[in-house]
Amino acid sequence: GEDVEQSLFLSVREGDSSVINCTYTDSSSTYLYWYKQEPGAGLQLLTYIFSNMDMKQDQRLTVLLNKKDKHLSLRIADTQTGDSAIYFCAWGDSSYKLIFGSGTRLLVRP
Amino acid sequence: DTEVTQTPKHLVMGMTNKKSLKCEQHMGHRAMYWYKQKAKKPPELMFVYSYEKLSINESVPSRFSPECPNSSLLNLHLHALQPEDSALYLCASSLRGRNEQFFGPGTRLTVL
Numbered sequence: 001g002e003d004v005e006q007s008l009f010l011s012v013r014e015g016d017s018s019v020i021n022c023t024y025t026d027s028s029s030t031y032l033y034w035y036k037q038e039p040g041a042g043l044q045l046l047t048y049i050f051s052n053m054d055m056k057q058d059q060r061l062t063v064l065l066n067k068k069d070k071h072l073s074l075r076i077a078d079t080q081t082g083d084s085a086i087y088f089c090a091w092g093d094s095s096y097k098l099i100f101g102s103g104t105r106l107l108v109r110p
Numbered sequence: 111d112t113e114v115t116q117t118p119k120h121l122v123m124g125m126t127n128k129k130s131l132k133c134e135q136h137m138g139h140r141a142m143y144w145y146k147q148k149a150k151k152p153p154e155l156m157f158v159y160s161y162e163k164l165s166i167n168e169s170v171p172s173r174f175s176p177e178c179p180n181s182s183l184l185n186l187h188l189h190a191l192q193p194e195d196s197a198l199y200l201c202a203s204s205l206r207g208r209n210e211q212f213f214g215p216g217t218r219l220t221v222l
Contacts, residue, residue: 031209042114042200042213043153088152092209095166096141100152 004101006089011107018079020104022072022089029091032065033098034074037086046074046087076106084108114214116201122220125191131217133184133201142184143211144176145200153200159184160206191221 005023012018024032030051035043049056049063049072056063062075072089089101114135123129133142141160145153158166159178173195175187184201198218202211 029209033210035213040216040218042116042215043202045210045212048210096143096158096160096204096209097155097166098209098211103150103152 004089004099006087006101006104008102009105009107011109012079013109014079014081016079018076018083018106018108020074020076020087020089020106022074022101024070024072024089024091024099024101026091026093026099029093029099031092032063032072033090033092034061034063035088035090035100037088037103039085043088079106079108081108081110114201114203114212116199116214116217118217119215120218120220122222123188123191124222125193127191128187128189130188131186131199131201131219133186133214134182135203135212135214136182137203137212138181138205139203139212140181140206141204142178143202143204144174144184144186145202145213146195147198147200147216157186188219191219193221195219196221 031048033048034046036046037043047058060077064073086103086105088103090098117132144156147153156170157176162178173190177185198216200216201214204211
């Protein structure tokens with residue numbers, strides 16, 4: 001079956017880098033995604049990576065994919081208080097479904 | 111227009127009420143989705159519409175009834191809900207054949 005593990009909570013100081021990790025079991029997906037959810041809001045698509053890539057950089061965001069270990073990570077450089085939110089990794093199967101991780105709550109301390 | 115809108119933002123209803131949630135997008139997306147999200151949990155897929163036809167129903171109770179009147183609109187009709195149905199209901203859309211989904215802000219539903 002499908003299963004995704006994310007650490008529940010991460011606390012960093014403003015200006016530091018944050019690394020959020022995701023371990024998945026299904027290796028058939030073409031794209032893997034990172035979503036951000038602020039309190040009381042919907043999910044915002046942050047970035048995605050194609051499964052034949054190892055790394056993708058998008059401004060302060062760096063996504064790393066290790067297919068051998070089925071490990072996906074999101075690095076946020078120069079973390080700001082506005083980055084405080086819940087972050088979900090996700091991937092799509094062939095039937096439009098998105099499989100979400102359990103979510104990591106990021107708290108940025110001033 | 112690059113967003114998904116949802117109304118109402120908040121809804122409080124009794125167990126005997128009938129209400130509807132609405133979702134709209136004008137991005138030309140032909141797949142639309144309803145999700146239910148409980149506090150501190152990831153979203154759970156309820157329904158998927160592709161080209162205005164229901165393609166996935168994740169064994170959702172019949173007190174939730176989806177409707178897709180046209181390619182831009184998605185409704186979720188609610189009837190005889192239970193208190194445990196209280197949650198954030200999210201709508202999303204995507205280009206057909208692509209998985210990146212764009213989410214609306216959600217409707218916070220409370221069932222008394």
